[in-house]
Structure formats: C-alpha cells, structure tokens
Amino acid sequence: MPSDDPAGDAKRRVLFPKKGEKTTVKKEEYLKKLGKKLRKLKNHERTRQLEYFDEILTDMMENGMTEEEAVEKIGDLEKTAKEILEQCDRESFKGNDPKGMGLVAVTVLCGIGSLGFLAGHYLRSGISISYIGGADGPTSVFIAGKIGQPVWLYGMTVFMVGATAVYFWRKKHL
C-alpha cells in the first residue's frame, strides 16, 4: 500500500527505526550521531576519530560503494561508538573540571544572595512610616524602607555569570 507521506516515512525510519528494519543513513548524519556518542572524549580526540571515519567513508564511496553501503560496512552506530570508547585510554577522556565547578558554585551562591536581597527589597513595598510611642512619651518616627542594597553583590553576580560563561565558551571552542 503506497504511503501518502514518503518523505516523512523516510525521516521516521532514520530517527526511529523499528527493530530489524533497514535504515538508510547518510555519511554526514552517521558522523554527526557518532560524534554525539563520543561526547565524553576530549575535543581534539573526538575530532581525530571523526576525521578518520570521514576519510574512510569517503574512500569507500570513491571506490564504488554507495553512501549507505559504506555506512553499513562500518557497522552499527552503538557498537562502533562502544568500541571506540573502549579503545581510548584515560587521557583521551574529558576529566573532571574543579575550576569550572568552582566558578559555577560561586556564581550560584552570588545569585542566590542577590535574589534574596532583591526579594527582600521589593517585598518591603517602598517606604513606610510607622509611629512608635504614645501620647505622653517621646515619639519617634521610624522610617523603614530603602535600606542600602548590596550593589556590590549584584555587580559581583553579573561579573561571575560573565566569567563563568566565558570560561565554558573558551573550553568548548579552544
């Protein structure tokens, strides 16, 4: 029975293959997915792995195989990724990042502190004046309201957010 949405079907077949169903995957897609599975590796290691497979796939295609055949020869994505990760030594993996974690922690603390003060300030609904005292005694006018806000804390929070963002951006792109 002919399908009324062959393009959609094709896409679904690739994204959600039924068990045993053959899917046609193109090289770029395969490499992209493989790259995702190799997230744990350090960037340069991951790049080298992908370059290697890209080269091999291209060579296979140049030597007569179709894109789909080449990808199929490399094998199941999960299995290939698993083999790659098993073969890499410890140094190839992204390690823990105490600096990064530290930055995030300080930023979060500053953020919480700032939010606390901001909430406290705005909930206090502006300036209010209250009387304390009675008819026969001293009367004091108590002005409550805009207590000094910790501008330094707000400034520091903004700075920390920026610094943390820069740190992780550099880590990813350099």
Next chain:
Amino acid sequence: MDTQLKKGLLELCVMARLLRSESYGYQIIKDLTEWIEISESTLYPILRRLEAGGEVEVYSAEYHNRIRKYYKITDKGRERLREFNEEQWKLQKILNYIEGQEEGKCAAF
C-alpha cells in the same frame, strides 16, 4: 581466530603492510583483508598505538581536494618487525605444542 591472538597479530600485520610501502586507512584495510580479518574500527586504534610507540609516522597530504592521512613505518617499527621475524622459530615451537606435537612426539589427541 582467537581474539586475543588476533589483537597481537594485527599490529604486526599493519607494520608488515607499511614495510612494503606507505599507505592510508582505506588501503591498509583493503590490503590486509586478504590475510586477516580487520575492520575499520579496529584499524584506527592500532595505528594510534603504533604512532604513540614511535613505530609509525603520520602525515597529511592533499588528495582530490581533501586531506588524507598517510602512514609510514619508522626505523623503530622496522626493528620490531625484524625482531619478531627472527623469533619466528620460537613461535613455531609454541604452535606445535598447542597442536600437541612436541619435537619428535606424536599428537596425543
């Protein structure tokens, strides 16, 4: 073939292939398939190990508007192969033992 044994042999096979001439990934697999089972995923870690061990050198060269990595055996690699080949008689003895044929004796199985 026994997987562990194959692992050991593959490195030597790759070096032996490169002894004949420099080559690149796809070609190495194509040439070795005739002699031993080797997949695309297994070749790469072998090449990396050999490179790390100084037995093989990599260089990039342009081919049809793309970059290809070429591999070349080093003197250290040649030396390793030479040593292995000199000891092949030892290997043969072991193979005979596994087969149940110690020198002179008949197979016990």
